Amino acid sequence: MSTPLPGFEDFGGPMGSAPAGEALGENSGAGSGGRGAAAAVGHAPGRRQLAPGAVHVPGWLTLAQQRELVAACRGWARGPVPIRHTRLPRGGTMSVQTVCIGWHWQPYAYTRTADDVNGARVAAFPEWMVGLGRRAVAEAYEDAAAGDGYTPDTALINFYDGQARLGMHQDKEERSDAPVVSLSIGDTCVFRFGNTRTRTKPYTDVELASGDLFVFGGPSRFAYHGVPKVRPGSGDPACGMAGGRLNITMRVTGLG
Ligand SMILES: O=C(O)CCC(=O)C(=O)O
Numbered sequence: 003m004s005t006p007l008p009g010f011e012d013f014g015g016p017m018g019s020a021p022a023g024e025a026l027g028e029n030s031g032a033g034s035g036g037r038g039a040a041a042a043v044g045h046a047p048g049r050r051q052l053a054p055g056a057v058h059v060p061g062w063l064t065l066a067q068q069r070e071l072v073a074a075c076r077g078w079a080r081g082p083v084p085i086r087h088t089r090l091p092r093g094g095t096m097s098v099q100t101v102c103i104g105w106h107w108q109p110y111a112y113t114r115t116a117d118d119v120n121g122a123r124v125a126a127f128p129e130w131m132v133g134l135g136r137r138a139v140a141e142a143y144e145d146a147a148a149g150d151g152y153t154p155d156t157a158l159i160n161f162y163d164g165q166a167r168l169g170m171h172q173d174k175e176e177r178s179d180a181p182v183v184s185l186s187i188g189d190t191c192v193f194r195f196g197n198t199r200t201r202t203k204p205y206t207d208v209e210l211a212s213g214d215l216f217v218f219g220g221p222s223r224f225a226y227h228g229v230p231k232v233r234p235g236s237g238d239p240a241c242g243m244a245g246g247r248l249n250i251t252m253r254v255t256g257l258g
């Protein structure tokens with residue numbers, strides 16, 4: 003693979019050989035009483051609602067779960083579609099590096115094959131990640147039924163080096179208003195969460211640290227958001243990454 007991923011490729015922790023989804027198959031969250039009771043909605047300490055439908059749950063993933071996700075994402079970054087800087091329609095490339103599973107995202111469409119990269123079909127969206135997404139929605143919304151009804155079929159996996167940024171945008175290529183589930187690992191970033199009408203103020207800046215969950219759905223589903231800053235060196239290498247920031251956003255495409 004030719005794309006350099008500083009801090010991302012030199013991972014060699016003890017979880018590297020664990021089957022993907024092993025720890026992730028458990029109930030997550032530091033406060034999740036009753037591990038293994040799949041239907042239970044764990045209590046999420048520190049949970050904060052920024053706007054209706056927009057919830058931040060700090061420290062939702064354990065370090066072991068973060069390491070497993072890093073290992074899985076590292077595999078997807080290698081192929082069948084290698085992680086790359088997405089080309090923008092008007093020329094230029096994104097500073098963030100992205101690889102997709104389930105469906106391949108390009109501005110402004112989803113396809114099964116990565117026609118702007120190598121033409122390969124993207125990796126399947128694994129069942130364990132559907133389960134993780136369901137628990138995320140249930141715990142963020144403190145509503146087991148909301149989790150049960152959630153079946154994400156794509157994830158965008160973004161890698162940020164210290165200089166990478168993501169401008170204010172809406173996630174609107176999906177033909178579904180189901181929530182977006184965002185998981186962050188590695189360096190902390192400033193996540194700017196705005197409003198549904200403009201890419202400018204009013205917005206709220208939150209720090210997303212390693213292990214944090216952020217869900218936006220309901221009236222916040224089409225809010226503008228972006229990442230104006232990453233804080234290099236702020237992550238704990240025990241998360242599985244020596245540097246940089248990994249973000250996974252699960253979505254429901256609404257495409258058959
Ligand atoms: O990196 C993040 O926290 C947000 C990513 C995002 O907004 C996107 O991939 O559409």
Ligand SMILES: [Fe+2]
Nearest residue numbers: 171172173227
């Ligand atoms: Fe987004």
